Amino acid sequence: MSLWGGRFQDKIDDLMKQLNDSFRFDRRLYAADIRGSVAYAGALSDTGLLTDEECQSIIDGLEQVRQEFNEGSFQEANDEDIHTAVERRLTEIVGPAAGKLHTGRSRNDQVATDLRLWLIEQIGIVQSDLAAVQAALIDKAEGHLDLIMPGYTHLQPAQPVLFSHWLMSVFWAFDRDQERLDDCKRRTAVCPLGSGALSGTPFPIDRTALAAELGMPAISPNSMDAVSDRDFVAEFLFAASLIGIHISRLAEDLIIMSGPGRRFVTLGEQYTTGSSLMPQKRNPDSLELVRGKTGRILGALVGLLTVLKGLPSTYNKDLQEDKEPLFDTADTLAMVLPVLAGVIGSLVPSPDAMRGALDMAMLATDLADYLVDRGVPFREAHHITGHLVRRAEEQGITLDQLPLDVLQAESAVFDADAAAIFDFERAVSRRAAPGGTAPETAREQIAQAHKCLVARNRA
Ligand code: ARG
Numbered sequence: 001m002s003l004w005g006g007r008f009q010d011k012i013d014d015l016m017k018q019l020n021d022s023f024r025f026d027r028r029l030y031a032a033d034i035r036g037s038v039a040y041a042g043a044l045s046d047t048g049l050l051t052d053e054e055c056q057s058i059i060d061g062l063e064q065v066r067q068e069f070n071e072g073s074f075q076e077a078n079d080e081d082i083h084t085a086v087e088r089r090l091t092e093i094v095g096p097a098a099g100k101l102h103t104g105r106s107r108n109d110q111v112a113t114d115l116r117l118w119l120i121e122q123i124g125i126v127q128s129d130l131a132a133v134q135a136a137l138i139d140k141a142e143g144h145l146d147l148i149m150p151g152y153t154h155l156q157p158a159q160p161v162l163f164s165h166w167l168m169s170v171f172w173a174f175d176r177d178q179e180r181l182d183d184c185k186r187r188t189a190v191c192p193l194g195s196g197a198l199s200g201t202p203f204p205i206d207r208t209a210l211a212a213e214l215g216m217p218a219i220s221p222n223s224m225d226a227v228s229d230r231d232f233v234a235e236f237l238f239a240a241s242l243i244g245i246h247i248s249r250l251a252e253d254l255i256i257m258s259g260p261g262r263r264f265v266t267l268g269e270q271y272t273t274g275s276s277l278m279p280q281k282r283n284p285d286s287l288e289l290v291r292g293k294t295g296r297i298l299g300a301l302v303g304l305l306t307v308l309k310g311l312p313s314t315y316n317k318d319l320q321e322d323k324e325p326l327f328d329t330a331d332t333l334a335m336v337l338p339v340l341a342g343v344i345g346s347l348v349p350s351p352d353a354m355r356g357a358l359d360m361a362m363l364a365t366d367l368a369d370y371l372v373d374r375g376v377p378f379r380e381a382h383h384i385t386g387h388l389v390r391r392a393e394e395q396g397i398t399l400d401q402l403p404l405d406v407l408q409a410e411s412a413v414f415d416a417d418a419a420a421i422f423d424f425e426r427a428v429s430r431r432a433a434p435g436g437t438a439p440e441t442a443r444e445q446i447a448q449a450h451k452c453l454v455a456r457n458r459a
Helices: 014-020 023-047 052-071 082-100 107-143 163-188 207-213 223-228 231-258 285-308 317-346 351-357 360-373 378-395 404-410 416-421 424-430 439-458
Strands: 148-153 156-162
Touching: 023 052, 023 082, 023 107, 023 207, 023 317, 052 082, 082 107, 107 163, 107 223, 107 231, 107 317, 107 439, 148 163, 148 351, 148 424, 156 163, 156 360, 156 424, 163 231, 163 439, 231 285, 231 317, 285 317, 360 378, 360 416, 360 424, 378 404, 404 416, 416 424, 424 439
Parallel strands: none
Antiparallel strands: 148 156
């Protein structure tokens, strides 16, 4: 049975029905759909459109339908979508009174409401999964504050940094993702119910009370906008895409850092797999999948934006295409983020490998800074140091092995105390301005990060 058969003579074409039906994927909206309908029944009864008894029997019937879905005993009957399925089953349970539930409501405002309710809850799940990844980063950073490794730009060794400073650099990207999700949640929690098909409802429904009943602080201000707006889905997919980009870059870093070139960290065996042919292999598949799964998240965003582009006003069936990319993205994040938190927890850093990769040339900036501290303009200091780097290269020695007279031949400012420059701990500790890699600022960052997570857990 469909919800719209009255004016039709011919039965829907079988293939058309397959194309049109969405129950196979939107059935997961059942809890949101039923929650919306329970609240809507209450709103109808407040206006006198349902008697108290009718309202109660509808609510009881909806509870039974919810129970059937929860238990997995819900019997499908070729239903077009979740809204049709719930109403069909409700009618079987409570009889004709069920037909009053849809008074003044359209599936257009209904589906928009359901999707928002579903997404509000899902955003909470993503946020707590992401917070677990952030907590794993803080934990690792706190546990290894003494480790210095090369920092890279262009994949070229650049300057020494704390391993913890690198870990925390990823934390802050996720913190921005959390803020984006907060923001997205705020705009998702705007209730379209009571907008009807497109022009609003003629019945005196208290939309504000209805929204509050559904935990939404605001109502949509325009019915035509309300039934066509899928910005909240696009925003979530964008926030998810940036999360995808951040986790994909983290995965790539860890693949490189754990790989044969660096071996700065070892991944827990439980997050790696072997090769069916080469017995010696241990591959970072967890990280490759984190990186690879990001592709479908970006695809979902682009797919949805393409559906929305150029749509005429209000509801068009194209909008049914909002759900699969949204569900797939939520499922992907729910699968990937907990694994990533586990991978981070399992990382064992190798101090020897990190130390072994540090090279004195990474202190060339510090050598230039020595001159700057003694009044030489930075540009000139950079030039002088460049010469010295070249000298050392030509002689096949490291920068710290250049004799003092060679330094002094480039600049009379050099003194015996220049030898103190060639110390990685010193170089790291010097970067003590806020945001730098000095251990004390790293500790401050970690304290600040703890506060962010605690505030988030309280909210
Ligand atoms: N299954 C539909 C969707 O997901 C529900 C809304 C149907 N509205 C309509 N006018 N046919 O968008």
